[in-house]
Amino acid sequence: xxxxxxxxxxxxxxxxxxxxxxxxxxxxxxxxxxxxxxxxxxxxxxxxxxxxxxxxxxxxxxxxxxxxxxxxxxxxxxxxxxxxxxxxxxxxxxxxxxxxxxxxxxxxxxxxxxxxxxxxxxxxxxxxxxxxxxxxxxxxxxxxxxxxxxxxxxxxxxxxxxxxxxxxxxxxxxxxxxxxxxxxxxxxxxxxxxxxxxxxxxxxxxxxxxxxxxxxxxxxxxxxxxxxxxxxxxxxxxxxxxxxxxxxxxxxxxxxxxxxxxxxxxxxxxxxxxxxxxxxxxxxxxxxxxxxxxxxxxxxxxxxxxxxxxxxxxxxxxxxxxxxxxxxxxxxxxxxxxxxxxxxxxxxxxxxxxxxxxxxxxxxxxxxxxxxxxxxxxxxxxxxxxxxxxxxxxxxxxxxxxxxxxxxxxxxxxxxxxxxxxxxxxxxxxxxxxxxxxxxxxxxxxxxxxxxxxxxxxxxxxxxxx
Amino acid sequence: xxxxxxxxxxxxxxxxxxxxxxxxxxxxxxxxxxxxxxxxxxxxxxxxxxxxxxxxxxxxxxxxxxxxxxxxxxxxxxxxxxxxxxxxxxxxxxxxxxxxxxxxxxxxxxxxxxxxxxxxxxxxxxxxxxxxxxxxxxxxxxxxxxxxxxxxxxxxxxxxxxxxxxxxxxxxxxxxxxxxxxxxxxxxxxxxxxxxxxxxxxxxxxxxxxx
Numbered sequence: 087x088x089x090x091x092x093x094x095x096x097x098x099x100x101x102x103x104x105x106x107x108x109x110x111x112x113x114x115x116x117x118x119x120x121x122x123x124x125x126x127x128x129x130x131x132x133x134x135x136x137x138x139x140x141x142x143x144x145x146x147x148x149x150x151x152x153x154x155x156x157x158x159x160x161x162x163x164x165x166x167x168x169x170x171x172x173x174x175x176x177x178x179x180x181x182x183x184x185x186x187x188x189x190x191x192x193x194x195x196x197x198x199x200x201x202x203x204x205x206x207x208x209x210x211x212x213x214x215x216x217x218x219x220x221x222x223x224x225x226x227x228x229x230x231x232x233x234x235x236x237x238x239x240x241x242x243x244x245x246x247x248x249x250x251x252x253x254x255x256x257x258x259x260x261x262x263x264x265x266x267x268x269x270x271x272x273x274x275x276x277x278x279x280x281x282x283x284x285x286x287x288x289x290x291x292x293x294x295x296x297x298x299x300x301x302x303x304x305x306x307x308x309x310x311x312x313x314x315x316x317x318x319x320x321x322x323x324x325x326x327x328x329x330x331x332x333x334x335x336x337x338x339x340x341x342x343x344x345x346x347x348x349x350x351x352x353x354x355x356x357x358x359x360x361x362x363x364x365x366x367x368x369x370x371x372x373x374x375x376x377x378x379x380x381x382x383x384x385x386x387x388x389x390x391x392x393x394x395x396x397x398x399x400x401x402x403x404x405x406x407x408x409x410x411x412x413x414x415x416x417x418x419x420x421x422x423x424x425x426x427x428x429x430x431x432x433x434x435x436x437x438x439x440x441x442x443x444x445x446x447x448x449x450x451x452x453x454x455x456x457x458x459x460x461x462x463x464x465x466x467x468x469x470x471x472x473x474x475x476x477x478x479x480x481x482x483x484x485x486x487x488x489x490x491x492x493x494x495x496x497x498x499x500x501x502x503x504x505x506x507x508x509x510x511x512x513x514x515x516x517x518x519x520x521x522x523x524x525x526x527x528x529x530x531x532x533x534x535x536x537x538x539x540x541x542x543x544x545x546x547x548x549x550x551x552x
Numbered sequence: 553x554x555x556x557x558x559x560x561x562x563x564x565x566x567x568x569x570x571x572x573x574x575x576x577x578x579x580x581x582x583x584x585x586x587x588x589x590x591x592x593x594x595x596x597x598x599x600x601x602x603x604x605x606x607x608x609x610x611x612x613x614x615x616x617x618x619x620x621x622x623x624x625x626x627x628x629x630x631x632x633x634x635x636x637x638x639x640x641x642x643x644x645x646x647x648x649x650x651x652x653x654x655x656x657x658x659x660x661x662x663x664x665x666x667x668x669x670x671x672x673x674x675x676x677x678x679x680x681x682x683x684x685x686x687x688x689x690x691x692x693x694x695x696x697x698x699x700x701x702x703x704x705x706x707x708x709x710x711x712x713x714x715x716x717x718x719x720x721x722x723x724x725x726x727x728x729x730x731x732x733x734x735x736x737x738x739x740x741x742x743x744x745x746x747x748x749x750x751x752x753x754x755x756x757x758x759x760x761x762x763x
Contacts, residue, residue, distance in 0.1 A: 098763070101752075101755060102752065102755055104734055106733050107733055107734030107735075110752065110756070112756070112759060112763070121593050121594075121647075122648070124596035124597075125648075128597065128598075129746075133746070138756075149590075150594065164594035164595070165594060167594075167596065171596050213646060214645075214646055215644065215670060229646035230673075231646055231647075231651070231670060231674035232598075232648040232674075233677035233678065233745075233746075234673065234674075237746050240746050240749065240750060241746070241749040241750060241753065242756065242760075243756055245734070245749070249669075279643060280639070280643065283640070283669060313640070313668055313669065379581050379583070379643070400580075402578070403579065403580050403581065403638075496585075496590045498590035498593065498594075515583075515585065515644060517586065517644060518608065519589055519608045520590075523589070524608075
């Protein structure tokens with residue numbers, strides 16, 4: 087019988103099927119961080135049990151860490167206590183922790199792939215919705231709540247109902263200045279912030295195949311922003327070449343065995359999906375969001391919808407959203423002033439993102455009244471950037487290269503955008519207050535963020551490329 | 553349902569019939585950053601999140617002494633154990649703190665025409681019942697509670713029904729709602745997924761030998 091990629095992985099991980107109910111679903115690797123795990127460990131302690139498979143748990147500190155002076159104690163007491171609780175819990179339960187100061191520390195969805203932990207055909211969860219990132223390797227990976235973190239710590243399993251399946255094809259050649267972030271912002275703008283709720287989404291097509299692993303991760307990362315349970319891409323030579331030789335990747339004979347299996351992981355030609363969407367790569371231009379959910383995006387040359395272009399039922403939310411953003415219906419987004427530029431987060435903080443930014447800004451200077459924060463996704467990305475001289479290029483442009491962490495993506499740690507200010511951000515969410523109380527977010531690609539850093543306003547990167 | 557009858561399940565938090573007045577929240581795509589902003593996720597226990605529920609919609613300039621008058625939680629006309637909100641409720645971050653905050657504030661039920669996946673699971677794991685209604689019925693609830701703020705909803709989990717109880721003539725009616733059968737049994741009996749999974753540990757160990 088023909089099967090989808092998702093089916094092939096799903097079936098291998100069902101421990102037990104409950105009649106008329108969910109499956110007991112096995113998790114290969116569980117990533118944890120300081121914010122959504124302490125209550126789960128407290129739950130285990132209350133039950134008097136230990137972590138069931140500590141060697142299948144990987145921990146890091148990312149959400150609550152400062153991105154300057156990481157060698158000093160964390161200033162904010164509650165943040166410090168949370169990070170200390172993670173250290174204590176990992177020590178007590180024998181869990182590997184890549185904490186502050188460790189050469190592998192970084193954003194959980196950056197370090198998993200770069201260490202070679204993330205592999206095709208496996209299952210991954212984390213108490214973080216952007217766990218969908220790991221699906222770029224052809225795995226099932228999704229975010230869970232803290233009760234579920236406790237479940238997986240206790241039993242390495244979850245109770246899961248099989249989602250419906252959607253496939254999104256992106257075919258053709260991308261336009262100049264258009265990168266993977268634009269693809270995913272375009273898709274979400276077409277199907278809305280809830281358009282894939284209840285689905286596992288496979289991304290396919292020639293435009294997807296042509297992307298690097300970093301670029302594929304950006305797409306799967308934002309699957310959750312259209313409501314998807316997870317996003318995944320069939321593994322291919324690009325995937326295998328990325329994994330090979332990484333610190334925790336299989337080696338020798340084990341590599342060969344795995345590779346043979348990985349090559350069977352694709353949706354069979356006649357496999358069926360509950361929904362299929364077809365997108366032409368040529369239709370996509372550099373994207374930017376103007377509203378307060380990731381579905382509110384437009385091409386940078388387009389105007390914000392006017393009131394008569396908005397569905398009557400959506401009008402109230404639309405007006406509320408524009409009011410928050412301080413924007414008018416029908417006006418152009420291009421030329422809007424930007425106060426902050428944030429290049430970072432689990433969506434766009436990998437070495438390729440930094441290279442893209444550096445190659446664009448080389449020899450240019452940032453606009454005078456703009457503050458630019460570049461936050462590498464991990465210590466390894468930071469080290470690589472320094473080795474390649476990217477740090478120098480960025481500093482000469484007047485950008486600040488900070489230390490790894492979630493930073494200004496979520497308004498939790500010290501890095502917040504002040505009230506009323508506009509930030510063009512390579513992160514994943516433009517919700518009200520996401521980057522700080524009353525902060526206003528424009529989501530865009532690293533390239534679009536870089537050009538805004540230079541001009542001080544929302545700009546069309548295509549006008550600056552040769 | 554395959555629960556092992558010998559397992560020592562907790563029975564303390566079961567839910568079945570809930571009858572209460574309503575707090576109507578006229579907003580769609582309510583994300584978990586609105587329900588509880590990230591800067592309030594620093595606790596290491598599950599308690600006390602209710603005071604920061606909808607923090608930035610409730611207070612001006614992050615200041616508890618200046619409540620925003622037009623926000624429904626600050627309007628004394630509306631109170632109750634049932635929160636009613638527009639579609640795609642709970643989208644965004646997986647933070648279970650959102651479910652904890654709603655429950656801690658005093659709600660037992662959230663009614664919407666559409667819930668985001670992770671939020672729905674988090675709610676169910678905390679005995680906060682997400683009730684999915686049709687868009688029409690959702691609008692009917694909003695209209696009824698606008699006409700008469702004392703309007704009540706009665707939710708019967710066992711029968712999977714939701715009923716409007718109102719003095720306003722437009723405010724009568726009801727419908728049935730869907731819920732996963734397994735989860736329903738858990739909620740009715742106060743079962744806990746972890747207890748169940750622990751009870752089949754030998755099956756899990758057996759499974760691990762096959763991979």
